[in-house]
Amino acid sequence: MKNLKLVTVATCLLTFVMSLNMSAQSNMMKQETKMVGGAEMYPTKNIIENAVNSKDHTTLVAAVKAADLVDALSSEGPFTVFAPTNSAFDKLPKGTVDNLLKMENKMMLQTILKYHVASGKWNASDILKAIKKGNGKAQITTLSGGTLTAWMKGKAVYVTDENGNSALVTIANVNQSNGVIHVVDAVLLPKS
Known part of the structure; x- marks a missing residue:
């Protein structure tokens, strides 16, 4: 008993x-959980599992598929992705995206996409601490081997590429099971 x-x-x-x-x-x-492109982004899903549901990231997803980076971005990570929206890709000169999606430009596309990804999980608070520590600028090394520079204007966070072009972080801290996504309004390009 x-x-x-x-x-x-x-x-x-x-x-x-x-x-x-x-x-x-x-x-x-x-x-x-955050809404991006009309879909909930679940922190229990990986970067690819969430990105395919965002109607604002169909161009990015098509590019990741064309570059054969789906498996890499589905892996354990962690990764920080600065994810350009469809409208960010639309700002590129006419025909640029179509040209990049061609098989013969796969290596260039991979380099550009990897330029939007950093190793490790850089939440907004981590980026802000790095900006403060760097006296207003934080250097982020990307998977392509290039550098992005994060900085602030007022309360807004921007990321600048090696050519001096800047992207505004429009949605921060979209947590994933294998990292974090920060949505940006421009495509960042490595030094050519």
Whole structure:
């Protein structure tokens, strides 16, 4: 009889702890889930699993597929992605995207896309700390081997490429299971 009571108490305690854990996870998901391109971005999904659902990132997803980077960006990471929107790609000279998506330009496309990705998880607070530590500028080394410079204007965070072109971070801290995405309004280009 004592064993049955102990088992019952242990079962109740375990159920209670599990419900607290599930509640905490549910609250965490609600806090971290963000809307991007009309779709919820779940922190339990990886960069690719979320990006394919954003109607604002169809060009980026097509480019990632054409560059054969889907597996890389689905891997464990962590990665920080500065993700240009479709309208960011539209700002490029006419025909640029179509040209980059051609098989013969795959290496160039890979370089450009990797220029938007840094190793590690750089949340907005990490970037802001680095900007403060760097006296107003933070250097971020990308997977392509290039450098992006983060800086602030008022409360807005910008990222500048090696050619002096800047992109505004429009949505920060879109957490992923393998990193974080910061949505940007321009395509960043490595030094040519």
